[in-house]
Amino acid sequence: MSNNVTYENVNKIYGEGSKNPVHALKDVSFTINPGELFCLLGPSGCGKTTLLRSTAGLEEISSGKMYYGDVDISTIPPYKRNIGMVFQSFALYPHMSIFENVAYGLRVRKVPNDEVKKKVTQVMELVGLQEELKRNPSPTALSGGQQQRVAIARALVYDPDILLLDEPLANLDAKLRRYMRAEIRRIQKATNITTIFVTHDQEEAMAVGDRLAVLRKGIVEQIGTSDELYNEPKNAFVANFIGKMNFFESTVIDSSKDSIDVEIKGKGIRFAIPKAKCRTQAKKGDSVLIGGRPEQLIVSAAPLNKCIEGNVHIIQHLGSFIRYEVTIDSSISPVALEIDMDSLQKDIHEGDRVYVGFKEDKISLFSPEGREL
Numbered sequence: 001m002s003n004n005v006t007y008e009n010v011n012k013i014y015g016e017g018s019k020n021p022v023h024a025l026k027d028v029s030f031t032i033n034p035g036e037l038f039c040l041l042g043p044s045g046c047g048k049t050t051l052l053r054s055t056a057g058l059e060e061i062s063s064g065k066m067y068y069g070d071v072d073i074s075t076i077p078p079y080k081r082n083i084g085m086v087f088q089s090f091a092l093y094p095h096m097s098i099f100e101n102v103a104y105g106l107r108v109r110k111v112p113n114d115e116v117k118k119k120v121t122q123v124m125e126l127v128g129l130q131e132e133l134k135r136n137p138s139p140t141a142l143s144g145g146q147q148q149r150v151a152i153a154r155a156l157v158y159d160p161d162i163l164l165l166d167e168p169l170a171n172l173d174a175k176l177r178r179y180m181r182a183e184i185r186r187i188q189k190a191t192n193i194t195t196i197f198v199t200h201d202q203e204e205a206m207a208v209g210d211r212l213a214v215l216r217k218g219i220v221e222q223i224g225t226s227d228e229l230y231n232e233p234k235n236a237f238v239a240n241f242i243g244k245m246n247f248f249e250s251t252v253i254d255s256s257k258d259s260i261d262v263e264i265k266g267k268g269i270r271f272a273i274p275k276a277k278c279r280t281q282a283k284k285g286d287s288v289l290i291g292g293r294p295e296q297l298i299v300s301a302a303p304l305n306k307c308i309e310g311n312v313h314i315i316q317h318l319g320s321f322i323r324y325e326v327t328i329d330s331s332i333s334p335v336a337l338e339i340d341m342d343s344l345q346k347d348i349h350e351g352d353r354v355y356v357g358f359k360e361d362k363i364s365l366f367s368p369e370g371r372e373l
């Protein structure tokens with residue numbers, strides 16, 4: 001039966017006491033549920049790999065505790081933690097057959113031969129490699145996707161308590177990556193091993209994870225399901241990291257009611273944003289950001305109530321939907337809008353003057369902090 005993994009005020013400082021210490025994890029505290037597929041997501045350098053390697057015992061944490069169930073694993077040496085790990089590079093042994101690559105963890109544990117054969121066969125079936133096992137070539141004779149399956153089989157064969165996946169799909173092409181992420185989810189659900197999956201690709205994390213943690217500069221910014229993070233991002237950083245968020249610099253006019261009245265700077269357009277949609281406690285006169293996802297904005301060839309004028313920079317037909325990028329002001333990045341193919345506006349072309357409006361009941365309000373990724 002799998003168990004939960006808990007982090008309690010975990011700190012990691014590289015080069016502690018040196019001239020240039022790096023505080024890679026700052027008071028990280030959260031719990032991963034038993035059998036959960038949990039993604040660690042964030043930009044380069046946010047601390048994802050450090051947290052994963054600390055869980056495996058490959059890095060020593062500077063302070064705090066890590067638990068598997070009730071067991072404090074913080075100071076247990078790596079080889080006693082019973083953790084399976086899959087690396088970006090797969091790290092297969094080219095001089096060994098596939099069978100021996102997968103069997104490696106059992107051989108180290110001195111498992112008898114007939115048990116090794118049984119376990120390897122079982123796990124190879126689970127990852128969909130039974131045919132390759134019959135041929136049993138060297139792993140270098142396999143495709144990227146097959147090598148990935150061998151790496152997963154090797155990590156699962158000795159029934160680890162926790163499975164750690166460090167950017168496991170980074171070396172695969174885009175199509176295979178999408179296929180293998182579904183495979184990883186299928187295999188993880190079949191084994192029910194508590195799993196941590198590190199990626200910097202938000203689409204991958206949203207597709208794979210039961211829940212996600214978004215990290216920035218060693219801090220956990222928010223934890224939730226894909227839907228929670230997309231629909232209720234806690235701040236501008238998460239809003240812009242999980243999906244796309246357009247921001248409009250605004251000023252608070254009044255915050256005394258149950259909505260915050262704001263005006264877009266230089267445009268004279270006002271909105272009353274219900275406090276339930278405000279991720280900031282802004283007061284009158286404060287600078288804030290109105291946030292609108294691409295599907296929460298409207299584009300029109302004719303003026304709209306409360307709209308901003310701009311020029312269509314680019315129109316992209318992306319299958320079931322169309323993406324417009326509209327330049328409002330050349331000094332800031334274009335506003336992105338997405339509409340269903342069914343609502344295609346045939347009278348709008350690249351270079352045209354257009355009007356961008358807002359779905360007022362959808363937009364939200366943020367503090368400017370963390371806007372830049």
Ligand SMILES: Nc1ncnc2c1ncn2[C@@H]1O[C@H](COP(=O)(O)OP(=O)(O)OP(=O)(O)O)[C@@H](O)[C@H]1O
Binds near residue numbers: 024046200
């Ligand atoms: N061995 C080390 N010595 C010193 N600093 C390190 C070491 N390893 C990582 N760091 C620093 O710690 C911070 C977190 O790094 P980490 O590799 O955990 O981030 P990451 O989110 O996994 O990034 P990436 O997606 O680029 O792999 C970074 O500032 C990094 O430069």
